[in-house]
Amino acid sequence: MWILLNDYYILGRVISLVVSDHSKVRTERNLYTVQEHPGMTRYTSNIKDVMVDNLEGFFAGWINPLTPEQHYCHLKACAYFVAALDSSKVVGFVSAISDGIGCAFIPLIEVLPKYQRQGIGTELMRQMLDKLKCMNAIDLMCDENVKGF
Numbered sequence: 001m002w003i004l005l006n007d008y009y010i011l012g013r014v015i016s017l018v019v020s021d022h023s024k025v026r027t028e029r030n031l032y033t034v035q036e037h038p039g040m041t042r043y044t045s046n047i048k049d050v051m052v053d054n055l056e057g058f059f060a061g062w063i064n065p066l067t068p069e070q071h072y073c074h075l076k077a078c079a080y081f082v083a084a085l086d087s088s089k090v091v092g093f094v095s096a097i098s099d100g101i102g103c104a105f106i107p108l109i110e111v112l113p114k115y116q117r118q119g120i121g122t123e124l125m126r127q128m129l130d131k132l133k134c135m136n137a138i139d140l141m142c143d144e145n146v147k148g149f
């Protein structure tokens with residue numbers, strides 16, 4: 001009896017693993033889903049959710065900051081990006097350049113000053129690392145002062 005119940009338990013586990021794996025694959029393939037999170041911030045990897053006019057205020061302190069048009073082109077050309085949206089305004093983003101197989105480089109992550117220290121940078125990085133989880137190597141360089149992040 002115990003063996004039978006145990007067999008059913010194992011069968012149940014296998015089915016639930018197959019079902020959850022299947023939904024995971026569907027989620028991973030759907031790179032363009034807007035993900036809702038508690039609070040005001042939404043996260044997207046769909047370039048259609050990003051408007052040039054809503055890309056103001058980034059590259060703070062840069063000598064040659066990208067214009068919103070250049071920023072838009074960067075996001076469009078990158079292998080992966082995640083943007084944080086407050087309504088339709090982009091308030092943070094992270095991008096990655098990759099061969100799509102084994103290696104990736106994260107060149108940029110930025111959250112607008114008004115939105116910093118609310119967990120947005122962490123969530124952007126979490127979602128990006130989830131996209132890059134199949135990579136053998138992920139490179140990232142940052143300024144000394146944000147090493148803590």
Ligand SMILES: CC(C)(COP(=O)(O)OP(=O)(O)OC[C@H]1O[C@@H](n2cnc3c(N)ncnc32)[C@H](O)[C@@H]1OP(=O)(O)O)[C@@H](O)C(=O)NCCC(=O)NCCS
Nearest residue numbers: 109110111116117118119120121122142143145146148149
């Ligand atoms: C670095 C950056 C992306 C962090 O974004 P964020 O949304 O403020 O980060 P989070 O709110 O998720 O912070 C999580 C934790 O990281 C650490 N952290 C965040 N910003 C930090 C900073 N500037 N310096 C040191 N540690 C930092 C803190 O421990 C923080 O937790 P706490 O607020 O409870 O202390 C943001 O400060 C930023 O855009 N900076 C300017 C651009 C930049 O430096 N980009 C990275 C180099 S290219």
